[in-house]
Amino acid sequence: MKKPLIISDNNLKSLKIKSQIQSIFKKKDLKKSNVVIVVGGDGFMLKTLKNNKKTKKIFYGINSGNYGFLMNKFSKNSLIRNINKSKMVSISPLEMVVKNKNRLRKCLAINEVSILRQSRQAANLSIKNQSSYIMKNLVSDGVLVSTPAGSTAYNLSVHGPILNLNSKKISVAPISAFRPRRWIGKIVSDKSKIVITNLNSKKRPVSAVADNVEIRNAKKIIVKVQNKIKFNLLYDKNNSLQKKIKLEQVRKEIY
Numbered sequence: 134m135k136k137p138l139i140i141s142d143n144n145l146k147s148l149k150i151k152s153q154i155q156s157i158f159k160k161k162d163l164k165k166s167n168v169v170i171v172v173g174g175d176g177f178m179l180k181t182l183k184n185n186k187k188t189k190k191i192f193y194g195i196n197s198g199n200y201g202f203l204m205n206k207f208s209k210n211s212l213i214r215n216i217n218k219s220k221m222v223s224i225s226p227l228e229m230v231v232k233n234k235n236r237l238r239k240c241l242a243i244n245e246v247s248i249l250r251q252s253r254q255a256a257n258l259s260i261k262n263q264s265s266y267i268m269k270n271l272v273s274d275g276v277l278v279s280t281p282a283g284s285t286a287y288n289l290s291v292h293g294p295i296l297n298l299n300s301k302k303i304s305v306a307p308i309s310a311f312r313p314r315r316w317i318g319k320i321v322s323d324k325s326k327i328v329i330t331n332l333n334s335k336k337r338p339v340s341a342v343a344d345n346v347e348i349r350n351a352k353k354i355i356v357k358v359q360n361k362i363k364f365n366l367l368y369d370k371n372n373s374l375q376k377k378i379k380l381e382q383v384r385k386e387i388y
Contacts, residue, residue, distance in 0.1 A: 136158050136162065136163075137158065137163055137168045137170050137193075137216075138169045138170070139151055139154055139169075139172065140169060140170070140171050140172070140181055141172040141173065142173035142177045142197065144197070146197045147172045147173050147177075147197040150172050150207055151172050153207075154170060154172070154195075157209065157212055163213065163216055163217060164217045165191070165216060165217060165219075167189070167190050168190070168191050168192075168193055168367070169181075169190045169191070169193070170193050170194075170195060171192055171193070171194045171195065171204075172194075172195045172197055172207075173194075173196075173197055173198060173204075174196065174198020174199060174200075175198060175201060175203045175204065175286075176198070176345060177198070178192070178194045178203045178204060179203070179243050179244065179344050180345075182243060182364045183226075183243070183344075186226075186362055186364075190365070191221060191365045191367055192364070192365065192366050192367065193216055193219060193366075193367040194366065194367075195207045202286065202377060203282075203366065203374070205219075205367075205368060205369050205372065206369070206372070215369050215370075216367065219367040219368055219369055219370060220367070220368055221365055221366065221367055222298065222366050222368065222374050222375070223363045223364065223365050223366075224243065224280065224281075224282045224298075224363070224366065225280075225323075225358050225359055225360050225362055225363055226241040226242055226243045226280070226358075226359055226364065227241065227242040227243075227246050227278060227303070227356055227357065227358055227359065228240075228241060228356070228358070229242055229341060229343045229354060229356050230354070230355040230356075231341045231348045231351045231354050232351070232352050232353040232354075232355075233348060233349075233350055233351055233352060234350070234352070238348055240343035240346050241343060241344075241359065241362070242280075242283075242343035242344045243282060243344060243364065244279065244280060244283025244286045244287065244288075244344050245277050245278060245279040245283045245286065245288055245344065246277070246278045246341065246342065246343050246354070246356045247275060247276075247277050247287065247308070247341075247342040248276045248277070248329055248339050248340070248341055248342075248351070248354060249274065249275040249340050249342060250273075250274050250275055250338075250339055251338040251340050251349060251350070252337065252338055254336065255273060255274060255311055255337065256271075256272070256273060256274065256275055256276075256331065256339045257270065257271075257272055257331070257332040257333045257337050258270075258271045258273070258275075258276060258329055258330065258332060258339070259271070259330045259332055260276060260327065260329050261327070261328040261329075261330075262321055262325045262327060262328075263325070263326050263328075267305060267319050267321075267327075270312070270332065271307060271310065271312070271313075271316070272311045272312040273307045273308055273310040273311055274308040274309040275308040275339065276305065276306065276307055276308060277291055277293060277304075277306045277307075277308055278303060278304070278305055278327055278356045279293055279296070279303060279304040279306065280296075280303060280358070281296035281297060281298045281299075281302065282298065282374065284296040284304055284378070285377070285378055288306055291306050291307070291308050291309075292306070293306030293318060294306075294318075294320060295378060296320070296378075297375075298374060298375045298378055299375075301322065301323045302320050302321065302322060302323060303320075303321055303323050303325065303327075303358065304318060304319075304321075305320075305321060305327060306318035323358045324358070325357065325358075326355065326356075326357045327355070327356040327357065328354070328355050329353070329354040329355075329356070330353050330354075331351060331353070334350070334351075334352050338350050341354045
């Protein structure tokens with residue numbers, strides 16, 4: 134029996150939950166081994182996963198943020214039982230390679246890669262899958278490439294499709310497309326290699342953002358699924374990531 138590692142965000146609510154968890158594990162152990170408990174919001178979970186990309190540990194998130202799509206609800210009385218009965222899901226991130234002047238930079242994105250206009254002028258982009266054009270000339274605020282796990286986040290806000298977790302697909306969605314105005318994007322295989330080129334980098338600069346890591350003045354961005362990396366997440370038995378995705382498909386907004 135081992136005590137789990139507990140990683141917490143530094144805000145007051147997260148630290149309070151961490152303290153409660155520590156008191157629980159002074160008396161009890163987990164049946165599951167190799168578990169890391171992450172206390173925070175979705176952003177903190179994304180950061181923690183990427184900081185631990187070489188580990189084989191399993192991550193159980195406890196939400197102390199807002200929505201907490203990647204997290205579980207905290208229950209002091211049933212925490213041990215919830216973790217012991219939780220189900221694991223494995224997800225692979227996107228790898229973003231950015232060519233910026235004479236430099237190459239790599240970043241991982243678990244939710245999405247966003248290409249965003251950097252000035253008041255719309256971006257002017259071409260989008261390829263391997264050597265075939267998805268869109269030769271897109272004038273827009275940008276474009277977003279999303280994983281199934283991230284398809285209910287920013288992707289959904291720009292009217293991209295919600296993807297089944299096991300779909301083996303990624304979404305390429307425009308952000309406020311101006312030309313062609315009605316282009317809705319495309320769903321492609323997770324074996325795709327998406328190449329996004331800024332067609333007018335001097336006059337219309339763009340930023341490339343992997344989840345929350347931004348690289349400015351990007352000239353060419355290459356995005357693909359990095360299947361060699363697997364992040365293993367635990368979800369409460371009746372609140373799986375797959376179930377959360379399905380609920381988003383039928384959710385009605387209240388204004």
